[in-house]
Amino acid sequence: MTWLKSPQREYAAIAFLAVAFVVDLTVPSAGWLLLVVSAVAVLPTIGRALAALWKKRVNIDTFNTFAIVISFLTGETRSAGFIALMLSFAALLDQFTESRTKRAIEELMKLKPQTALRLRGDDREEVPVGEVRTGEVVLVESGARVPVDGVIIFGTALMNEASVTGESVPVEKSVGERVLSATLAESGVIKVRATSVGKDSTIERMVALMTEAGKHKSHAEKLADRFAGIFLPIVAAVGIITYLVTRNLTMVAALFLVACADDMAVAIPLAMTASLGAAARRGVAVKGGEWLDVLGRMRTLVLDKTGTLTYGSLRVKEATLAPGTDADLFWWMVGTAEKFSEHPVGRALFREARTHLSETPDPDEVRVVPGGGVWVRAGKHEAAIGNERLVAELGYAVPAEVAAEAALLTAPLVFIDRAYAGRITVSDVARPEAAESLRRLRAAGVRRIIMFTGDREEVAQSVAAALGITEYRAGMQPEDKLRELETALKDGPLGMVGDGVNDAPALARADVGIAMGTGGTAVAVEAADVVILTDDLSRLPEMVELGRRTSGVIRGDMLIWFLSNVVGFALVLTGVAGPAFAAFYNFITDFFPLLNSSRLFRASRDRGTLRS
Numbered sequence: 001m002t003w004l005k006s007p008q009r010e011y012a013a014i015a016f017l018a019v020a021f022v023v024d025l026t027v028p029s030a031g032w033l034l035l036v037v038s039a040v041a042v043l044p045t046i047g048r049a050l051a052a053l054w055k056k057r058v059n060i061d062t063f064n065t066f067a068i069v070i071s072f073l074t075g076e077t078r079s080a081g082f083i084a085l086m087l088s089f090a091a092l093l094d095q096f097t098e099s100r101t102k103r104a105i106e107e108l109m110k111l112k113p114q115t116a117l118r119l120r121g122d123d124r125e126e127v128p129v130g131e132v133r134t135g136e137v138v139l140v141e142s143g144a145r146v147p148v149d150g151v152i153i154f155g156t157a158l159m160n161e162a163s164v165t166g167e168s169v170p171v172e173k174s175v176g177e178r179v180l181s182a183t184l185a186e187s188g189v190i191k192v193r194a195t196s197v198g199k200d201s202t203i204e205r206m207v208a209l210m211t212e213a214g215k216h217k218s219h220a221e222k223l224a225d226r227f228a229g230i231f232l233p234i235v236a237a238v239g240i241i242t243y244l245v246t247r248n249l250t251m252v253a254a255l256f257l258v259a260c261a262d263d264m265a266v267a268i269p270l271a272m273t274a275s276l277g278a279a280a281r282r283g284v285a286v287k288g289g290e291w292l293d294v295l296g297r298m299r300t301l302v303l304d305k306t307g308t309l310t311y312g313s314l315r316v317k318e319a320t321l322a323p324g325t326d327a328d329l330f331w332w333m334v335g336t337a338e339k340f341s342e343h344p345v346g347r348a349l350f351r352e353a354r355t356h357l358s359e360t361p362d363p364d365e366v367r368v369v370p371g372g373g374v375w376v377r378a379g380k381h382e383a384a385i386g387n388e389r390l391v392a393e394l395g396y397a398v399p400a401e402v403a404a405e406a407a408l409l410t411a412p413l414v415f416i417d418r419a420y421a422g423r424i425t426v427s428d429v430a431r432p433e434a435a436e437s438l439r440r441l442r443a444a445g446v447r448r449i450i451m452f453t454g455d456r457e458e459v460a461q462s463v464a465a466a467l468g469i470t471e472y473r474a475g476m477q478p479e480d481k482l483r484e485l486e487t488a489l490k491d492g493p494l495g496m497v498g499d500g501v502n503d504a505p506a507l508a509r510a511d512v513g514i515a516m517g518t519g520g521t522a523v524a525v526e527a528a529d530v531v532i533l534t535d536d537l538s539r540l541p542e543m544v545e546l547g548r549r550t551s552g553v554i555r556g557d558m559l560i561w562f563l564s565n566v567v568g569f570a571l572v573l574t575g576v577a578g579p580a581f582a583a584f585y586n587f588i589t590d591f592f593p594l595l596n597s598s599r600l601f602r603a604s605r606d607r608g609t610l611r612s
Contacts, residue, residue, distance in 0.1 A: 017034075017038065017041060017084055024078065031077045042080075045087050062232065067259065068084075074249065074579060079582070079583035083260060086263075090266045113144070115129060118131075118136055129147045139192075140179075142187050149196035152190045154191035156175075157187065157188030157190045159183050161183045173190070175339070176350060181204075251573070254572040257583045260583075263589075264557065267597045270597040271553050275292055292547045293550075298495045299445070300448040300450070300488050300492060302495070302510070304452050310431060314427065315348055315352075316426055317425045320424075321421065321422035330422060331353045334414060337383050346374070349426070364378055373387060383417075386413065412426070435468060437538045437540060438467060441544060448471070451463070451467075452473050452476050452484065454474075456474060481506045497515075498514075514529070553599065554597075571585065
């Protein structure tokens with residue numbers, strides 16, 4: 001049956017073994033049939049064991065082959081049949097875990113639009129998604145999925161991002177805000193300027209990262225092979241001692257059959273598959289189970305400020321209106337002036353204006369002063385928004401105290417009908433979920449949290465104080481981050497969160513590197529071991545909790561394995577169990593760690609809710 005592919009090979013083996021068992025029970029003289037079928041069914045296991053021995057390694061297949069050979073040498077036909085049946089079921093379960101990952105990838109790819117409505121001037125054309133280039137504009141109509149990652153430059157839409165973030169509640173997106181590929185515009189029409197296309201888009205990154213994760217063995221999975229390498233000599237020693245004391249070769253064979261341990265080779269990957277799938281459904285790509293292990297053991301966390309703890313893009317911090325200024329008119333003119341702006345400050349002002357207005361009209365006349373700001377006319381009013389250069393060019397008068405304060409801040413001045421109307425202070429503000437996420441991380445056992453930033457001391461101090469961070473480093477260069485990281489690594493497993501090119505060396509050096517995927521650079525995502533594709537920092541404590549629960553389940557698997565072997569050895573050494581019963585006992589107890597691991601699948605279906 002080696003010419004068949006999985007899972008057909010396993011299905012055929014199980015079917016033939018079932019028939020052979022029936023024949024053996026009804027026609028005792030036909031026991032040779034069960035022996036032959038068993039020998040053919042275990043050929044793949046024997047092949048893998050020989051390949052490992054050729055490389056001077058002992059793994060779980062070596063362990064199981066040892067039990068098979070003992071069964072054949074002692075003539076225990078039914079024992080051989082039970083082992084073959086067990087190994088076939090184990091291989092089938094292994095195939096099942098792989099197929100789940102493949103199906104998840106296929107489901108993701110189904111969400112990816114095949115065509116896009118590309119806009120070039122007044123022309124609109126439907127083209128394959130692969131033809132859209134960075135910087136081009138695409139139209140997304142109501143009910144359509146976004147074909148590329150990009151920034152909205154026109155319109156407003158209610159976006160369902162469940163396919164990427166796992167959040168089922170739609171969010172309203174407007175000009176200046178990011179949208180992700182494969183997310184659904186439930187209502188509204190938007191124009192999107194592409195920022196990431198093809199393999200750089202979020203949906204393609206998720207597929208690539210899930211594929212890569214499936215190729216990595218975790219620390220726990222490798223532990224099963226290492227444990228087999230330790231346990232096999234111990235069992236061999238027990239068998240030799242038992243034979244020297246009892247001269248009973250049948251009892252020795254039964255001991256080896258009890259110790260057959262292919263269940264661990266399936267139970268641990270099964271647990272990891274469930275957890276990696278749960279992470280993916282929450283918009284987090286973990287590049288292998290090993291990194292889930294480290295997240296669960298993490299004691300120190302280092303976070304780069306910009307783009308992780310803060311948005312990495314400007315937000316309005318406060319607006320100070322001049323006495324007597326009408327607030328509705330103020331925001332109406334600000335929204336009108338910045339409606340089509342592509343400048344980061346202009347986009348921040350427009351987003352804030354939208355929170356005060358139900359709609360923003362198009363300006364009747366616009367004049368941009370390079371490096372200064374913008375002047376507009378709308379209806380009976382005119383407005384100017386910008387810095388001292390714009391004010392000087394237009395000849396406006398600015399109160400002395402306002403000019404002095406504005407020079408120290410990023411604070412565009414606003415004039416309406418040539419009179420000073422107020423100023424708007426913008427800054428890179430902290431993410432709203434950051435403080436709560438850090439609190440949850442501390443509660444989960446992360447003892448030390450450090451913030452790294454290249455910003456000035458006063459900026460770093462302000463952000464740290466707002467988030468309750470007591471330890472930070474300001475004015476850092478990439479080499480400074482590496483040096484500080486080396487020192488912090490001495491305190492136990494360390495995680496590093498970043499998103500920029502300058503974070504990549506530190507992400508690669510940390511015990512586990514975590515990148516913010518949507519806004520993060522390709523270099524940072526490549527260097528990281530975990531990628532938060534949603535840019536939602538609250539996913540990080542969820543992953544720490546998931547890692548800890550997964551480690552707990554795996555420790556439970558090992559405890560079940562150990563206890564079942566202790567009981568099995570006792571049954572054999574007291575003469576209760578012979579080789580046939582030992583093989584049957586092992587076959588039955590194999591399902592206990594598998595059932596324990598499968599609990600993670602049930603928990604992960606609860607929309608990512610992490611329960612103990």
